[in-house]
Amino acid sequence: MDNKESNMLVIQVGELIDGISNDTKKNISIIINGNSIVDIKPTGELAIPTGLDYKLIDYSDKTILPGLIDSHVHLTGIGDGRSGDQLAQLPDEVLSINMANNAKKHLHSGVTTVRDCGAKNDTAFHLRTAAQMGIIESPRLVLSGRPLAIIGGHLSYFGEQITGTNECRAAVRYLIKQGADFIKVTASGGSTNTSFPLKPSFSQEELNVIVEEAHKFGKHVAAHCHNSESMVRSLKAGVDTIIHGVFKESDGTNKYREDVVELMLKNNTFVNPTLAPGMMRVKIMENKKNEGNFSESNQEEMDKVLFEHEYRMECFNKMYEAGISMSAGSDSAWGAYEMGNFFLDIEGHVAGGQSPMEAIKSATSVASQSCWIDDSIGSIEIGKLADMIVLDESPVNQIENLRTISEVIKDGEFVDRNNLL
Amino acid sequence: MSEQKVVKSKWLLDMVSDKPIEDGAVIFQDGKIKLSGHYEKIKGKIHPDAKVYDYKDKIIIPGMVDCHTHHNGFGDGRSGDDVGLIPDDVLTIQSARNAKTSLYSGVTTIRENGPKNMTMMRLRDAVNSGLAIAPRMVLCGRPISIIGGHMGYFGGEVTGEDESLALARQLIKEGVDYFKITATGGSTATSFPLRPSFSKSELFAVTNEAKNYDMLTATHCLSAEGTDYSLDAGVDMIIHCNFDHANGESIFDPKLADKIIEKGAYVNPTIHVGRARLWSLMEGNDPALGGFENKRMGSVSINKDRKNILDARLDMAKLGLETKLDHCRKMIDMGVKVITGSDSSWGDYPLGNTVHETELLVEAGYSNLEGLKSVTINAAKALGLDHEVGSLESGKSADIAILDKNPLDDIKNLNSVSEVFFMGNCINRGSEESNNSYIQKSPKV
Numbered sequence: 109m110d111n112k113e114s115n116m117l118v119i120q121v122g123e124l125i126d127g128i129s130n131d132t133k134k135n136i137s138i139i140i141n142g143n144s145i146v147d148i149k150p151t152g153e154l155a156i157p158t159g160l161d162y163k164l165i166d167y168s169d170k171t172i173l174p175g176l177i178d179s180h181v182h183l184t185g186i187g188d189g190r191s192g193d194q195l196a197q198l199p200d201e202v203l204s205i206n207m208a209n210n211a212k213k214h215l216h217s218g219v220t221t222v223r224d225c226g227a228k229n230d231t232a233f234h235l236r237t238a239a240q241m242g243i244i245e246s247p248r249l250v251l252s253g254r255p256l257a258i259i260g261g262h263l264s265y266f267g268e269q270i271t272g273t274n275e276c277r278a279a280v281r282y283l284i285k286q287g288a289d290f291i292k293v294t295a296s297g298g299s300t301n302t303s304f305p306l307k308p309s310f311s312q313e314e315l316n317v318i319v320e321e322a323h324k325f326g327k328h329v330a331a332h333c334h335n336s337e338s339m340v341r342s343l344k345a346g347v348d349t350i351i352h353g354v355f356k357e358s359d360g361t362n363k364y365r366e367d368v369v370e371l372m373l374k375n376n377t378f379v380n381p382t383l384a385p386g387m388m389r390v391k392i393m394e395n396k397k398n399e400g401n402f403s404e405s406n407q408e409e410m411d412k413v414l415f416e417h418e419y420r421m422e423c424f425n426k427m428y429e430a431g432i433s434m435s436a437g438s439d440s441a442w443g444a445y446e447m448g449n450f451f452l453d454i455e456g457h458v459a460g461g462q463s464p465m466e467a468i469k470s471a472t473s474v475a476s477q478s479c480w481i482d483d484s485i486g487s488i489e490i491g492k493l494a495d496m497i498v499l500d501e502s503p504v505n506q507i508e509n510l511r512t513i514s515e516v517i518k519d520g521e522f523v524d525r526n527n528l529l
Numbered sequence: 530m531s532e533q534k535v536v537k538s539k540w541l542l543d544m545v546s547d548k549p550i551e552d553g554a555v556i557f558q559d560g561k562i563k564l565s566g567h568y569e570k571i572k573g574k575i576h577p578d579a580k581v582y583d584y585k586d587k588i589i590i591p592g593m594v595d596c597h598t599h600h601n602g603f604g605d606g607r608s609g610d611d612v613g614l615i616p617d618d619v620l621t622i623q624s625a626r627n628a629k630t631s632l633y634s635g636v637t638t639i640r641e642n643g644p645k646n647m648t649m650m651r652l653r654d655a656v657n658s659g660l661a662i663a664p665r666m667v668l669c670g671r672p673i674s675i676i677g678g679h680m681g682y683f684g685g686e687v688t689g690e691d692e693s694l695a696l697a698r699q700l701i702k703e704g705v706d707y708f709k710i711t712a713t714g715g716s717t718a719t720s721f722p723l724r725p726s727f728s729k730s731e732l733f734a735v736t737n738e739a740k741n742y743d744m745l746t747a748t749h750c751l752s753a754e755g756t757d758y759s760l761d762a763g764v765d766m767i768i769h770c771n772f773d774h775a776n777g778e779s780i781f782d783p784k785l786a787d788k789i790i791e792k793g794a795y796v797n798p799t800i801h802v803g804r805a806r807l808w809s810l811m812e813g814n815d816p817a818l819g820g821f822e823n824k825r826m827g828s829v830s831i832n833k834d835r836k837n838i839l840d841a842r843l844d845m846a847k848l849g850l851e852t853k854l855d856h857c858r859k860m861i862d863m864g865v866k867v868i869t870g871s872d873s874s875w876g877d878y879p880l881g882n883t884v885h886e887t888e889l890l891v892e893a894g895y896s897n898l899e900g901l902k903s904v905t906i907n908a909a910k911a912l913g914l915d916h917e918v919g920s921l922e923s924g925k926s927a928d929i930a931i932l933d934k935n936p937l938d939d940i941k942n943l944n945s946v947s948e949v950f951f952m953g954n955c956i957n958r959g960s961e962e963s964n965n966s967y968i969q970k971s972p973k974v
Contacts, residue, residue, distance in 0.1 A: 199654065200617070200618055201617055201651030202651050202654050204618035204619070204622050205621055205622060205651075205652065205660055206655070208622045208626075209661075231618055235618075235622070237615075238618075238622045238623070243622055243623050526960040527960055528633075528958065528960075529629050
């Protein structure tokens with residue numbers, strides 16, 4: 109082999125979290141050739157044929173794990189608290205700049221793959237073009253383009269309002285033609301002003317067609333569900349991921365529905381519980397309270413926020429205990445959740461009852477399965493693409509140590525986390 | 530009031546006096562310069578809580594002013610026609626990246642000469658929303674062109690006085706700062722580089738409207754006749770200023786140069802964009818043919834193999850560069866107001882390398898000091914912004930670049946930027962590696 113052409117990297121790590129096993133492995137060498145992991149061995153057993161040129165990196169005192177996969181982002185969001193309705197009023201070009209900033213920010217924070225759950229018009233596809241042209245640094249992009257919404261439905265301001273099975277079929281085909289990797293559908297209302305969060309939006313027939321058409325082309329479907337009936341319809345239609353998964357009846361009462369969970373289990377449906385925004389709402393209220401000047405109505409609001417959050421955490425715990433696959437996905441930079449803070453969502457999974465290892469899996473291997481990309485990423489295994497992050501401290505007993513990131517490797521290359529271009 | 534800041538160093542080139550000031554300092558607050566000069570003389574005015582940046586033996590200069598940029602571009606040899614095909618969203622992302630490149634390289638003011646549709650206006654929106662950072666931007670919206678004319682693909686094609694006036698008014702409505710008109714063809718495949726494009730009356734329609742609002746105008750001119758028309762119409766800056774004639778000859782015309790002087794127009798000769806093409810060809814690249822080359826290469830490319838075509842293009846690029854340098858030298862000798870405008874990222878010339886153009890103005894006869902002025906105070910004058918930028922004097926924007934090496938010793942030392950202040954803020958330029966990534970080097974021969 110010509111030494112100059114060798115692109116081999118040997119990384120010796122103190123601790124390996126491969127994203128699949130429940131145990132860690134100590135003192136491991138990972139061999140990367142180009143963008144692929146070609147071998148993994150205990151450091152002592154590694155024998156590299158003489159004459160081979162390679163670069164050795166010593167992380168004996170560090171932990172390595174798969175690059176994080178955030179299965180729910182809105183790169184279009186700003187995270188400064190503005191509503192989606194306000195966001196959508198910005199020109200596409202301005203949103204494009206924002207998406208490019210966010211892609212870089214998330215990558216630098218250790219997220220090497222994102223599933224983007226909805227952006228305005230063609231901006232998501234144009235972001236991909238920019239990444240392919242090498243203009244921007246970006247995590248791997250799993251894109252939905254525009255979310256499918258009913259007229260006035262949640263995220264309908266992003267440009268895809270459709271009615272009836274024929275328009276649903278056409279919209280799926282058109283998005284796939286534009287390069288969509290999956291279909292995002294808002295099966296219930298949400299924060300959108302003109303939508304109804306407690307009511308399902310699309311009919312059963314419409315959802316059936318959307319899923320049928322997407323699956324026909326090998327694309328998966330993720331459905332935004334803010335009430336139980338929308339989950340029932342989505343699950344009957346064969347949706348692959350339920351997003352938010354809020355158990356609420358159409359009159360607003362909270363009721364955990366075993367029948368819905370049964371359907372999820374039967375279909376092997378993933379749930380992306382989006383816990384961080386609720387945790388942040390609680391935190392914001394707590395901070396406000398600590399600052400003083402906390403009125404009675406503030407307290408009422410805080411009680412409500414706390415009540416809803418605790419209910420969401422309780423449902424999360426029940427679903428997880430029932431055996432549902434939980435896919436971590438931040439929902440940033442929606443609302444007030446800034447990009448680059450995916451660890452908050454993973455910490456939420458631990459707060460909800462998962463062990464740190466389970467939570468890490470929910471943000472690596474499980475997330476990759478939910479995004480239908482587990483053939484190439486989501487774990488540190490021979491044959492997988494070399495997307496990895498290096499931590500100064502082990503997160504096994506302390507999930508907050510995901511914040512001690514020191515290096516990000518994508519496609520076998522170290523990301524310059526101080527590249528501000 | 531924000532915190533007062535002070536930069537001090539061994540040498541201050543304030544571009545007010547022609548002499549470097551030893552042990553100089555600049556005091557600024559709220560983005561504006563309060564005082565600059567010899568440290569000992571002004572130190573009494575420094576607030577006790579001021580943040581002091583002591584650069585020891587480095588050189589303080591005003592942030593640079595580049596009168597001619599294309600932030601949509603890539604500088605990788607692709608043609609403008611190809612850039613015009615890229616979606617606006619992608620071009621806006623590219624512009625945001627290029628704007629950072631400009632700023633990190635020490636350029637704190639740019640005049641944009643030809644973006645597509647609303648892309649640069651949208652970048653300005655993003656800057657105003659805090660979503661992007663960029664140098665101070667003087668924007669034309671999009672260039673005004675005839676049908677099929679140079680840069681017509683950027684969305685500003687008009688015909689006749691009324692349409693020209695209407696587009697000028699539309700651009701004002703959109704918030705542009707000046708008008709860029711392509712008065713002759715250029716590299717655009719469907720345009721005719723050796724011919725004027727607009728009639729004089731069409732040019733007048735735009736320049737009259739500009740005068741009405743105290744706005745400046747600049748015309749792209751390859752054909753000498755286009756320059757002549759532009760001067761008659763009262764255009765303030767002649768860009769490229771080739772002395773090309775319809776028969777393909779490029780012959781310096783002292784009478785036309787006299788007319789430029791008489792009219793007081795600035796000239797932005799754009800020499801390096803041609804040298805960048807030459808460098809690219811020397812490295813064995815095969816960059817896209819522009820319309821200009823197409824028309825001259827047309828006969829060559831038939832029945833010739835690739836090597837011969839490349840050789841012919843090399844010869845053409847060499848000749849073009851020599852001619853440009855010669856004509857620029859003559860203009861400088863005669864006293865034409867020649868300033869730096871890089872034309873990057875057009876063709877093979879990536880942004881972040883404005884100094885390459887200044888270097889060639891020095892090669893064409895400017896002293897190092899005159900070269901430095903051409904990319905600071907004189908460029909600011911050409912843009913009508915000398916009340917705000919271009920020199921380090923009280924009341925002006927605190928736009929400052931810190932250099933490791935003195936450009937009065939060698940103009941190339943303008944490349945040694947190690948820190949940039951923009952509107953009083955010290956810019957975080959990121960890793961050294963990322964800042965080296967945009968530097969264009971001459972090919973090793």
